[in-house]
Amino acid sequence: MRSIASRMSVMSGEGALAVFARAREMEKEGRSIIHLELGEPDFHPGASVVESAARALSDGKDRYCGVAGVPALREELAAYLHRTRNIEVSPANIVMAPGCKAALFFAMMALLEPGDEVLFPEPGFPGYPSITLGLGAVPVPFELSPENHFQPDLREIERKITRRTRMLITNSPGNPTGTVYTDAVQKALAELAVRHDLWVLSDEIYARINYGGDFISMLRYPGMKERTLIIDGFSKSFAMTGWRLGYTVAPPEVVPALAMLAINSYTCVAEFTQYAAIDALRDKEGNTPRMVAEFARRREQFVNDLNRVPGFHCEPPQGAFYAWVDIRGTGSSAEEVCRVLLDDAGVAAIPGVAFGPSGKHFVRFSFASSVANLREAANRILKASTAGQGSLAEK
Ligand SMILES: Cc1ncc(COP(=O)(O)O)c(C=O)c1O
Known part of the structure; x- marks a missing residue:
């Protein structure tokens, strides 16, 4: 009998790639999406x-x-x-x-x-x-x-x-x-x-x-x-x-x-x-230190902006380029927060459970995106969080 090896049923995909695929679909329908789901630097090699x-x-x-x-x-x-x-x-x-x-x-x-x-x-x-x-x-x-x-x-x-x-x-x-x-x-x-x-x-x-x-x-x-x-x-x-x-x-x-x-x-x-x-x-051109200095600036700005969103709490990360945000204060699940962010605000982020069950009250945003994108994302998130309909807080 032809069948797929059983080991395939125990392996799993990546939440980031699934959110990315959905966000791309929405873009094809003409929606403006800010991609903060993938762990990919927005830089290129020198x-x-x-x-x-x-x-x-x-x-x-x-x-x-x-x-x-x-x-x-x-x-x-x-x-x-x-x-x-x-x-x-x-x-x-x-x-x-x-x-x-x-x-x-x-x-x-x-x-x-x-x-x-x-x-x-x-x-x-x-x-x-x-x-x-x-x-x-x-x-x-x-x-x-x-x-x-x-x-x-x-x-x-x-x-x-x-x-x-x-x-x-x-x-x-x-x-x-x-x-x-x-x-x-x-x-x-x-x-x-x-x-x-x-x-x-x-x-x-x-x-x-x-x-x-x-x-x-x-x-x-x-x-x-x-x-x-x-x-x-x-x-x-x-x-x-x-x-x-x-x-x-x-x-x-x-x-x-x-x-x-x-x-x-x-x-x-x-x-x-x-x-x-x-x-x-x-690295004769000093690309890596320049990129990291830029990530440091974005981290400062974006983490500050996220902490202004009602119900969000984010400790500044010590490394990598992700903001790991505790969303318990919103009263909503991380999935619901991510759904509202994508559908209403056009901001793609990942529910923390994609990284294991203890991430269930968290959302991951990548800040490997331009300062302008991050500012716009923060504005959209704030707006979605204060709007009556589709608010991040539980209705
Ligand atoms: C912790 C960690 N290990 C490994 C990888 C995989 O890296 P690569 O793209 O080089 O396969 C990633 C990519 O996101 C990662 O975050």
Whole structure:
């Protein structure tokens, strides 16, 4: 009998993509929509990166290439990680992948057996539980609660560790809360991982998008080198979402497994994009710091504006580019708030439950949009919140 594999029924999509599809439909019908649903910088890579991609193509760098990535890029990445994160990484420990999601997927596939338990932050990136389930493993959420300033609660994590726990996923700065884990929390997480002999998957995709806090890579803590895989890439820090460029930094014994998965799936990452990525990392034009400074300005403005909306409460995020808004004060559900925002105000945002059940009283807005768009969005939200009909408050 022909059927779809059962693992597909346990995986899930992404709320952001579903809201985006609906908002695009409305646009086709002539509605004006401000898109604050997707986690995509509204910047593009600098001219030197684009020129470098064009040059690589005209130089014939459009062939199959090394499975783990071109050596020049992996060397540049090792230097970049040393410069920006103060970690010592050998180019031999870096494996390129077509995006961070693919890097995440293959890292988890390489390390998890069916029935293994995976601790992951919740609310968090929806891929963590979905991929876990798809691999026949068991997702075990640890909550990032507003009462604990969205920091992982060490006691809860320790309580949830069992004989079957194989992996701890960390994500700092985090999506959707913007939390940068404190040094003390990370130190304690590292100690737990050592004590229980866990793999640590440290999703550091927002490492560069940090508003002044002290970001420390998980790799810096004692005992982490042999058990930590860093997942990172070019989508957020270099505004290269559509280039599909990510990478894993892995302990030496994991590298052949990642290479084996690459051979059996994507073969290699597009060669010319990897040469352009070298220029992105060197960042001679200072694009990343300029983009982050702009995000910092928008964060200030947008979070202030959101806090003026009756019933909204938003702590300024320490990193990433999301406003994670507690909407309990409106008396409405997050779904209803998002429906009113989209239908009446033309502002697309995501109900927090898309990031896990504990996000049910929250709405996520991306502020990777122009200052003018954000101002207009805030005005529209305020108007919708005070209008009698379609008000954000429960009727
Ligand atoms: C925490 C986190 N990890 C991974 C990804 C996936 O990144 P990429 O677009 O490079 O696949 C995202 C994208 O939103 C993310 O927020």
